[in-house]
Amino acid sequence: VRINPEKKEDRERVAQELLRVTLRLASEHGFVSLGLREVARAANIAPTSFYRHFADMEELGRALIQGLAAPFIEGWAAPVPAQERAEALAATIASRALSATGEDPELMRFILAEERGAIAGFRQALAGLLSTVSVRLKDAIWSEVPGAGASAEQAAEAILVLILAACAELLDQGSERSRAIAERLGAQIRALLAGAGVKGKP
Protein backbone atom coordinates (compact mmCIF):
# COMPACT_ATOMS: atom_id res chain seq x y z
CA VAL A 1 0.00 0.00 0.00
CA ARG A 2 1.79 3.06 -1.23
CA ILE A 3 0.95 6.52 0.01
CA ASN A 4 -0.24 9.32 -2.18
CA PRO A 5 2.23 12.17 -1.76
CA GLU A 6 -0.56 14.70 -2.27
CA LYS A 7 -2.65 13.31 0.55
CA LYS A 8 0.42 13.09 2.70
CA GLU A 9 1.03 16.77 2.08
CA ASP A 10 -2.51 17.59 3.14
CA ARG A 11 -2.10 15.65 6.32
CA GLU A 12 1.18 17.35 7.04
CA ARG A 13 -0.31 20.75 6.36
CA VAL A 14 -3.02 20.26 8.97
CA ALA A 15 -0.51 18.99 11.52
CA GLN A 16 1.71 22.01 10.91
CA GLU A 17 -1.30 24.27 11.29
CA LEU A 18 -2.06 22.67 14.64
CA LEU A 19 1.50 23.33 15.75
CA ARG A 20 1.52 26.95 14.61
CA VAL A 21 -1.88 27.67 16.13
CA THR A 22 -0.73 26.14 19.39
CA LEU A 23 2.31 28.42 19.44
CA ARG A 24 0.11 31.43 18.89
CA LEU A 25 -2.32 30.51 21.66
CA ALA A 26 0.50 29.46 23.99
CA SER A 27 2.15 32.86 23.63
CA GLU A 28 -1.11 34.37 24.88
CA HIS A 29 -2.18 32.05 27.72
CA GLY A 30 0.63 29.55 28.18
CA PHE A 31 0.89 26.06 26.74
CA VAL A 32 -0.38 24.19 29.82
CA SER A 33 -3.58 26.21 29.79
CA LEU A 34 -4.48 25.11 26.27
CA GLY A 35 -7.20 22.58 25.55
CA LEU A 36 -7.63 20.25 22.64
CA ARG A 37 -10.89 21.91 21.59
CA GLU A 38 -9.40 25.40 21.77
CA VAL A 39 -6.54 24.39 19.50
CA ALA A 40 -8.79 22.52 17.07
CA ARG A 41 -11.14 25.51 16.88
CA ALA A 42 -8.28 27.86 16.04
CA ALA A 43 -7.04 25.45 13.39
CA ASN A 44 -10.52 25.20 11.81
CA ILE A 45 -10.94 21.49 12.29
CA ALA A 46 -13.50 19.55 14.29
CA PRO A 47 -12.41 18.62 17.83
CA THR A 48 -12.51 14.96 16.90
CA SER A 49 -10.18 15.53 13.95
CA PHE A 50 -7.45 16.46 16.41
CA TYR A 51 -7.01 12.76 17.16
CA ARG A 52 -6.04 12.03 13.55
CA HIS A 53 -2.78 13.84 14.27
CA PHE A 54 -2.01 13.71 17.98
CA ALA A 55 -3.18 11.51 20.84
CA ASP A 56 -3.39 14.51 23.18
CA MET A 57 -1.90 17.92 23.86
CA GLU A 58 1.17 16.44 25.48
CA GLU A 59 2.07 14.60 22.28
CA LEU A 60 1.50 17.79 20.33
CA GLY A 61 3.88 19.57 22.70
CA ARG A 62 6.56 16.97 22.08
CA ALA A 63 6.06 17.42 18.34
CA LEU A 64 6.48 21.16 18.82
CA ILE A 65 9.84 20.65 20.45
CA GLN A 66 11.11 18.03 18.02
CA GLY A 67 9.62 19.52 14.88
CA LEU A 68 9.94 23.26 15.38
CA ALA A 69 12.10 24.07 18.39
CA ALA A 70 14.90 21.66 17.52
CA PRO A 71 15.74 23.00 14.03
CA PHE A 72 15.18 26.53 15.29
CA ILE A 73 17.77 26.16 18.04
CA GLU A 74 20.20 24.06 16.02
CA GLY A 75 20.28 26.78 13.41
CA TRP A 76 21.94 29.16 15.83
CA ALA A 77 25.11 27.12 16.02
CA ALA A 78 25.10 25.86 12.44
CA PRO A 79 28.59 25.88 10.99
CA VAL A 80 29.82 28.92 9.14
CA PRO A 81 32.75 28.69 6.72
CA ALA A 82 35.95 30.22 7.97
CA GLN A 83 34.86 31.08 11.47
CA GLU A 84 36.99 29.39 14.01
CA ARG A 85 37.58 32.15 16.54
CA ALA A 86 35.56 31.68 19.70
CA GLU A 87 34.59 35.31 20.07
CA ALA A 88 33.30 35.48 16.51
CA LEU A 89 31.37 32.25 16.99
CA ALA A 90 29.75 33.59 20.15
CA ALA A 91 28.81 36.78 18.35
CA THR A 92 27.35 34.78 15.49
CA ILE A 93 25.24 32.63 17.79
CA ALA A 94 24.03 35.70 19.65
CA SER A 95 23.16 37.49 16.44
CA ARG A 96 21.30 34.49 15.06
CA ALA A 97 19.35 33.96 18.25
CA LEU A 98 18.27 37.59 18.37
CA SER A 99 17.28 37.52 14.69
CA ALA A 100 15.37 34.30 15.23
CA THR A 101 13.51 35.94 18.09
CA GLY A 102 12.34 38.67 15.75
CA GLU A 103 11.40 36.22 13.02
CA ASP A 104 9.47 33.75 15.14
CA PRO A 105 8.64 35.39 18.46
CA GLU A 106 5.93 32.86 19.30
CA LEU A 107 8.31 29.94 19.00
CA MET A 108 10.91 31.81 21.02
CA ARG A 109 8.35 32.55 23.72
CA PHE A 110 7.44 28.87 23.83
CA ILE A 111 11.09 27.84 24.18
CA LEU A 112 11.83 30.42 26.88
CA ALA A 113 8.66 29.62 28.80
CA GLU A 114 8.96 25.85 28.70
CA GLU A 115 12.67 25.86 29.45
CA ARG A 116 11.67 27.22 32.85
CA GLY A 117 8.12 25.86 33.01
CA ALA A 118 6.43 23.22 35.13
CA ILE A 119 6.64 20.30 32.67
CA ALA A 120 9.82 18.43 33.53
CA GLY A 121 9.92 16.55 30.23
CA PHE A 122 9.82 19.77 28.26
CA ARG A 123 12.55 21.31 30.40
CA GLN A 124 14.79 18.32 29.83
CA ALA A 125 14.18 18.19 26.09
CA LEU A 126 14.89 21.87 25.65
CA ALA A 127 17.95 21.74 27.89
CA GLY A 128 19.28 18.98 25.63
CA LEU A 129 18.73 21.04 22.50
CA LEU A 130 20.33 24.11 24.04
CA SER A 131 23.29 22.16 25.35
CA THR A 132 24.35 21.30 21.79
CA VAL A 133 24.79 25.04 21.25
CA SER A 134 26.87 25.59 24.36
CA VAL A 135 28.94 22.49 23.60
CA ARG A 136 29.83 23.86 20.19
CA LEU A 137 30.85 27.13 21.81
CA LYS A 138 32.86 25.35 24.47
CA ASP A 139 34.79 23.41 21.81
CA ALA A 140 35.66 26.64 20.05
CA ILE A 141 36.96 28.18 23.26
CA TRP A 142 38.80 25.02 24.17
CA SER A 143 40.64 24.81 20.88
CA GLU A 144 41.59 28.45 21.12
CA VAL A 145 42.69 28.48 24.77
CA PRO A 146 44.41 25.16 25.38
CA GLY A 147 44.60 25.56 29.14
CA ALA A 148 41.04 26.70 29.60
CA GLY A 149 39.84 23.46 31.17
CA ALA A 150 36.50 23.67 32.95
CA SER A 151 36.39 27.43 32.60
CA ALA A 152 35.73 27.03 28.87
CA GLU A 153 32.57 25.09 29.62
CA GLN A 154 31.52 27.53 32.32
CA ALA A 155 32.02 30.45 29.97
CA ALA A 156 30.15 28.75 27.13
CA GLU A 157 27.19 27.93 29.36
CA ALA A 158 27.14 31.44 30.78
CA ILE A 159 27.14 32.94 27.30
CA LEU A 160 24.19 30.82 26.25
CA VAL A 161 22.30 31.87 29.37
CA LEU A 162 23.00 35.52 28.60
CA ILE A 163 21.86 35.07 25.01
CA LEU A 164 18.56 33.56 26.10
CA ALA A 165 18.02 36.34 28.62
CA ALA A 166 18.64 38.91 25.90
CA CYS A 167 16.11 37.17 23.65
CA ALA A 168 13.57 37.21 26.47
CA GLU A 169 14.09 40.92 26.98
CA LEU A 170 13.85 41.55 23.25
CA LEU A 171 10.50 39.76 23.18
CA ASP A 172 9.12 42.05 25.86
CA GLN A 173 10.80 45.32 24.99
CA GLY A 174 9.93 45.35 21.32
CA SER A 175 12.25 46.04 18.43
CA GLU A 176 12.93 49.69 19.21
CA ARG A 177 15.31 48.62 21.95
CA SER A 178 16.83 45.77 19.96
CA ARG A 179 20.01 47.71 19.21
CA ALA A 180 20.65 48.40 22.90
CA ILE A 181 19.93 44.80 23.84
CA ALA A 182 22.28 43.45 21.18
CA GLU A 183 25.05 45.80 22.23
CA ARG A 184 24.69 44.98 25.90
CA LEU A 185 24.76 41.27 25.10
CA GLY A 186 27.91 41.75 23.06
CA ALA A 187 29.61 43.55 25.91
CA GLN A 188 28.58 40.86 28.39
CA ILE A 189 29.93 38.13 26.12
CA ARG A 190 33.23 39.92 25.61
CA ALA A 191 33.63 40.45 29.36
CA LEU A 192 32.98 36.79 30.02
CA LEU A 193 35.38 35.57 27.35
CA ALA A 194 38.05 37.93 28.61
CA GLY A 195 37.59 36.49 32.08
CA ALA A 196 37.92 32.99 30.63
CA GLY A 197 41.22 33.86 28.99
CA VAL A 198 39.96 34.44 25.46
CA LYS A 199 41.57 37.55 24.08
CA GLY A 200 39.57 40.02 22.06
CA LYS A 201 40.48 41.26 18.60
CA PRO A 202 44.09 42.36 18.48
Added chain:
Amino acid sequence: VRINPEKKEDRERVAQELLRVTLRLASEHGFVSLGLREVARAANIAPTSFYRHFADMEELGRALIQGLAAPFIEGWAAPVPAQERAEALAATIASRALSATGEDPELMRFILAEERGAIAGFRQALAGLLSTVSVRLKDAIWSEVPGAGASAEQAAEAILVLILAACAELLDQGSERSRAIAERLGAQIRALLAGAGVKGKP
Protein backbone atom coordinates in the same frame (compact mmCIF):
# COMPACT_ATOMS: atom_id res chain seq x y z
CA VAL B 1 -16.31 48.45 64.27
CA ARG B 2 -13.04 47.05 65.50
CA ILE B 3 -11.65 43.80 64.23
CA ASN B 4 -10.94 40.82 66.38
CA PRO B 5 -7.25 40.03 65.95
CA GLU B 6 -7.98 36.34 66.43
CA LYS B 7 -10.47 36.22 63.59
CA LYS B 8 -8.15 38.25 61.47
CA GLU B 9 -5.45 35.65 62.09
CA ASP B 10 -7.80 32.90 61.00
CA ARG B 11 -8.62 34.73 57.82
CA GLU B 12 -4.97 35.33 57.12
CA ARG B 13 -4.15 31.69 57.79
CA VAL B 14 -6.60 30.48 55.15
CA ALA B 15 -5.33 33.01 52.62
CA GLN B 16 -1.75 31.90 53.25
CA GLU B 17 -2.82 28.29 52.86
CA LEU B 18 -4.37 29.14 49.49
CA LEU B 19 -1.09 30.75 48.40
CA ARG B 20 1.06 27.83 49.54
CA VAL B 21 -1.22 25.24 48.01
CA THR B 22 -1.19 27.17 44.74
CA LEU B 23 2.61 27.16 44.73
CA ARG B 24 2.63 23.42 45.26
CA LEU B 25 0.16 22.72 42.47
CA ALA B 26 1.82 25.25 40.15
CA SER B 27 5.15 23.50 40.54
CA GLU B 28 3.43 20.35 39.27
CA HIS B 29 1.23 21.59 36.43
CA GLY B 30 2.02 25.27 36.00
CA PHE B 31 0.14 28.24 37.41
CA VAL B 32 -1.98 28.99 34.34
CA SER B 33 -3.35 25.45 34.33
CA LEU B 34 -4.77 25.79 37.84
CA GLY B 35 -8.46 26.21 38.51
CA LEU B 36 -10.21 27.81 41.43
CA ARG B 37 -11.85 24.55 42.44
CA GLU B 38 -8.58 22.62 42.29
CA VAL B 39 -6.90 25.12 44.59
CA ALA B 40 -9.83 25.27 47.00
CA ARG B 41 -9.95 21.48 47.16
CA ALA B 42 -6.26 21.28 48.02
CA ALA B 43 -6.71 23.94 50.71
CA ASN B 44 -9.67 22.05 52.24
CA ILE B 45 -12.20 24.79 51.76
CA ALA B 46 -15.41 24.84 49.74
CA PRO B 47 -15.07 26.25 46.21
CA THR B 48 -17.34 29.14 47.13
CA SER B 49 -15.14 30.05 50.10
CA PHE B 50 -12.37 30.94 47.68
CA TYR B 51 -14.21 34.17 46.92
CA ARG B 52 -13.89 35.32 50.53
CA HIS B 53 -10.19 35.80 49.85
CA PHE B 54 -9.62 36.39 46.13
CA ALA B 55 -11.84 37.48 43.28
CA ASP B 56 -10.22 34.95 40.94
CA MET B 57 -6.98 33.09 40.25
CA GLU B 58 -5.40 36.13 38.67
CA GLU B 59 -5.80 38.13 41.87
CA LEU B 60 -4.36 35.21 43.83
CA GLY B 61 -1.39 35.21 41.47
CA ARG B 62 -0.78 38.89 42.13
CA ALA B 63 -0.95 38.21 45.86
CA LEU B 64 1.62 35.45 45.38
CA ILE B 65 4.02 37.88 43.78
CA GLN B 66 3.47 40.73 46.21
CA GLY B 67 3.12 38.62 49.33
CA LEU B 68 5.64 35.82 48.84
CA ALA B 69 7.87 36.47 45.86
CA ALA B 70 8.68 40.07 46.75
CA PRO B 71 10.11 39.49 50.24
CA PHE B 72 11.78 36.31 48.98
CA ILE B 73 13.67 38.17 46.26
CA GLU B 74 14.33 41.29 48.30
CA GLY B 75 15.99 39.14 50.93
CA TRP B 76 18.77 38.24 48.52
CA ALA B 77 20.10 41.76 48.37
CA ALA B 78 19.29 42.76 51.93
CA PRO B 79 22.10 44.82 53.42
CA VAL B 80 24.88 43.11 55.31
CA PRO B 81 27.04 45.07 57.74
CA ALA B 82 30.55 45.76 56.53
CA GLN B 83 30.21 44.40 53.03
CA GLU B 84 30.88 47.04 50.49
CA ARG B 85 33.08 45.20 48.00
CA ALA B 86 31.23 44.36 44.82
CA GLU B 87 32.63 40.87 44.46
CA ALA B 88 31.65 39.97 48.00
CA LEU B 89 28.18 41.39 47.48
CA ALA B 90 27.71 39.37 44.30
CA ALA B 91 28.86 36.24 46.10
CA THR B 92 26.44 36.95 48.95
CA ILE B 93 23.50 37.43 46.61
CA ALA B 94 24.39 34.26 44.75
CA SER B 95 24.71 32.28 47.95
CA ARG B 96 21.44 33.58 49.31
CA ALA B 97 19.57 32.85 46.09
CA LEU B 98 20.88 29.29 45.97
CA SER B 99 20.00 28.74 49.63
CA ALA B 100 16.56 30.19 49.08
CA THR B 101 16.08 27.77 46.20
CA GLY B 102 16.74 24.88 48.53
CA GLU B 103 14.50 26.26 51.25
CA ASP B 104 11.49 27.10 49.10
CA PRO B 105 11.82 25.30 45.78
CA GLU B 106 8.16 25.72 44.91
CA LEU B 107 8.32 29.48 45.23
CA MET B 108 11.55 29.54 43.24
CA ARG B 109 9.96 27.43 40.52
CA PHE B 110 7.04 29.85 40.38
CA ILE B 111 9.34 32.85 40.07
CA LEU B 112 11.50 31.24 37.39
CA ALA B 113 8.50 30.00 35.43
CA GLU B 114 6.48 33.20 35.52
CA GLU B 115 9.49 35.41 34.81
CA ARG B 116 9.51 33.73 31.40
CA GLY B 117 5.86 32.70 31.21
CA ALA B 118 2.96 33.83 29.08
CA ILE B 119 1.35 36.29 31.52
CA ALA B 120 2.79 39.69 30.69
CA GLY B 121 1.73 41.24 33.98
CA PHE B 122 3.56 38.60 35.96
CA ARG B 123 6.69 39.00 33.84
CA GLN B 124 6.70 42.73 34.42
CA ALA B 125 6.08 42.46 38.17
CA LEU B 126 8.88 39.92 38.63
CA ALA B 127 11.25 41.86 36.40
CA GLY B 128 10.65 44.85 38.67
CA LEU B 129 11.42 42.86 41.81
CA LEU B 130 14.55 41.36 40.29
CA SER B 131 15.77 44.69 39.01
CA THR B 132 16.08 46.00 42.56
CA VAL B 133 18.64 43.26 43.12
CA SER B 134 20.67 44.08 40.04
CA VAL B 135 20.48 47.80 40.81
CA ARG B 136 21.98 47.23 44.22
CA LEU B 137 24.75 45.22 42.63
CA LYS B 138 25.31 47.86 39.98
CA ASP B 139 25.68 50.54 42.66
CA ALA B 140 28.29 48.48 44.44
CA ILE B 141 30.30 48.02 41.24
CA TRP B 142 29.86 51.66 40.34
CA SER B 143 31.19 52.93 43.65
CA GLU B 144 34.14 50.57 43.44
CA VAL B 145 35.07 51.21 39.80
CA PRO B 146 34.44 54.90 39.19
CA GLY B 147 34.90 54.74 35.43
CA ALA B 148 32.72 51.66 34.93
CA GLY B 149 29.83 53.57 33.35
CA ALA B 150 27.31 51.37 31.54
CA SER B 151 29.48 48.30 31.90
CA ALA B 152 28.67 48.22 35.62
CA GLU B 153 24.99 47.90 34.83
CA GLN B 154 25.63 45.32 32.13
CA ALA B 155 27.75 43.25 34.50
CA ALA B 156 25.21 43.49 37.31
CA GLU B 157 22.36 42.39 35.05
CA ALA B 158 24.44 39.55 33.64
CA ILE B 159 25.30 38.35 37.12
CA LEU B 160 21.66 38.28 38.13
CA VAL B 161 20.79 36.32 35.00
CA LEU B 162 23.52 33.81 35.78
CA ILE B 163 22.32 33.48 39.36
CA LEU B 164 18.78 32.73 38.23
CA ALA B 165 20.02 30.17 35.71
CA ALA B 166 22.02 28.46 38.44
CA CYS B 167 18.94 28.35 40.67
CA ALA B 168 16.95 26.81 37.82
CA GLU B 169 19.58 24.16 37.34
CA LEU B 170 19.73 23.50 41.06
CA LEU B 171 15.97 22.93 41.09
CA ASP B 172 16.26 20.28 38.41
CA GLN B 173 19.53 18.65 39.32
CA GLY B 174 18.83 18.10 42.96
CA SER B 175 21.07 18.92 45.88
CA GLU B 176 23.80 16.41 45.10
CA ARG B 177 25.11 18.70 42.38
CA SER B 178 24.60 21.88 44.39
CA ARG B 179 28.29 22.21 45.17
CA ALA B 180 29.28 22.06 41.51
CA ILE B 181 26.55 24.52 40.54
CA ALA B 182 27.62 26.99 43.21
CA GLU B 183 31.26 26.78 42.20
CA ARG B 184 30.50 27.22 38.52
CA LEU B 185 28.34 30.23 39.31
CA GLY B 186 31.13 31.72 41.40
CA ALA B 187 33.61 31.31 38.56
CA GLN B 188 31.19 32.86 36.07
CA ILE B 189 30.62 35.85 38.34
CA ARG B 190 34.33 36.40 38.89
CA ALA B 191 35.00 36.21 35.17
CA LEU B 192 32.30 38.76 34.47
CA LEU B 193 33.48 41.15 37.17
CA ALA B 194 37.05 40.88 35.94
CA GLY B 195 35.83 41.77 32.47
CA ALA B 196 33.99 44.79 33.92
CA GLY B 197 37.15 46.05 35.60
CA VAL B 198 36.47 44.80 39.13
CA LYS B 199 39.62 43.28 40.52
CA GLY B 200 39.46 40.08 42.53
CA LYS B 201 40.86 39.67 46.02
CA PRO B 202 44.39 41.00 46.22
Added chain:
DNA sequence: TGTACATCAGTGAACGCGCGTTCACTGATGTAC
Protein backbone atom coordinates in the same frame (compact mmCIF):
# COMPACT_ATOMS: atom_id res chain seq x y z
C1' DT C 1 -26.20 42.57 82.50
C1' DG C 2 -29.26 41.59 78.72
C1' DT C 3 -31.10 42.30 74.21
C1' DA C 4 -31.12 43.59 69.43
C1' DC C 5 -28.51 44.25 65.52
C1' DA C 6 -24.24 44.11 62.27
C1' DT C 7 -20.42 41.79 60.27
C1' DC C 8 -18.41 38.26 57.83
C1' DA C 9 -16.01 33.59 56.72
C1' DG C 10 -17.78 29.44 55.35
C1' DT C 11 -21.06 26.57 53.00
C1' DG C 12 -24.42 23.42 49.89
C1' DA C 13 -27.42 23.56 46.09
C1' DA C 14 -27.90 24.76 41.70
C1' DC C 15 -26.97 26.82 37.07
C1' DG C 16 -25.23 26.75 32.44
C1' DC C 17 -21.11 25.74 29.85
C1' DG C 18 -17.10 23.88 27.70
C1' DC C 19 -14.20 20.08 28.16
C1' DG C 20 -12.07 15.36 26.54
C1' DT C 21 -13.42 11.30 24.50
C1' DT C 22 -16.26 7.48 22.01
C1' DC C 23 -18.66 6.07 18.20
C1' DA C 24 -20.38 5.21 13.72
C1' DC C 25 -20.40 7.24 9.44
C1' DT C 26 -18.86 9.75 4.92
C1' DG C 27 -16.25 10.34 0.99
C1' DA C 28 -12.12 10.64 -1.41
C1' DT C 29 -8.38 7.95 -2.89
C1' DG C 30 -5.53 3.81 -3.69
C1' DT C 31 -5.08 -1.30 -4.65
C1' DA C 32 -6.24 -6.01 -6.59
C1' DC C 33 -7.40 -8.65 -10.25
Added chain:
DNA sequence: TGTACATCAGTGAACGCGCGTTCACTGATGTAC
Protein backbone atom coordinates in the same frame (compact mmCIF):
# COMPACT_ATOMS: atom_id res chain seq x y z
C1' DT D 1 -11.28 -1.15 -18.51
C1' DG D 2 -14.37 -2.15 -14.76
C1' DT D 3 -15.56 -3.82 -10.25
C1' DA D 4 -14.86 -4.88 -5.43
C1' DC D 5 -12.43 -3.87 -1.49
C1' DA D 6 -9.09 -1.23 1.81
C1' DT D 7 -7.41 2.92 3.84
C1' DC D 8 -7.91 6.96 6.28
C1' DA D 9 -8.73 12.14 7.37
C1' DG D 10 -12.64 14.47 8.68
C1' DT D 11 -16.99 14.82 10.99
C1' DG D 12 -21.59 15.38 14.06
C1' DA D 13 -23.96 13.46 17.83
C1' DA D 14 -23.67 12.21 22.21
C1' DC D 15 -21.73 11.09 26.88
C1' DG D 16 -20.42 12.16 31.49
C1' DC D 17 -17.72 15.44 34.13
C1' DG D 18 -15.63 19.31 36.30
C1' DC D 19 -15.56 24.08 35.84
C1' DG D 20 -16.66 29.15 37.48
C1' DT D 21 -20.19 31.58 39.52
C1' DT D 22 -24.72 32.99 41.97
C1' DC D 23 -27.55 32.68 45.77
C1' DA D 24 -29.47 32.31 50.24
C1' DC D 25 -28.30 30.62 54.53
C1' DT D 26 -25.58 29.51 59.04
C1' DG D 27 -23.16 30.55 63.01
C1' DA D 28 -19.67 32.75 65.43
C1' DT D 29 -18.30 37.13 66.98
C1' DG D 30 -18.46 42.15 67.85
C1' DT D 31 -21.14 46.52 68.83
C1' DA D 32 -24.85 49.61 70.77
C1' DC D 33 -27.40 50.98 74.41
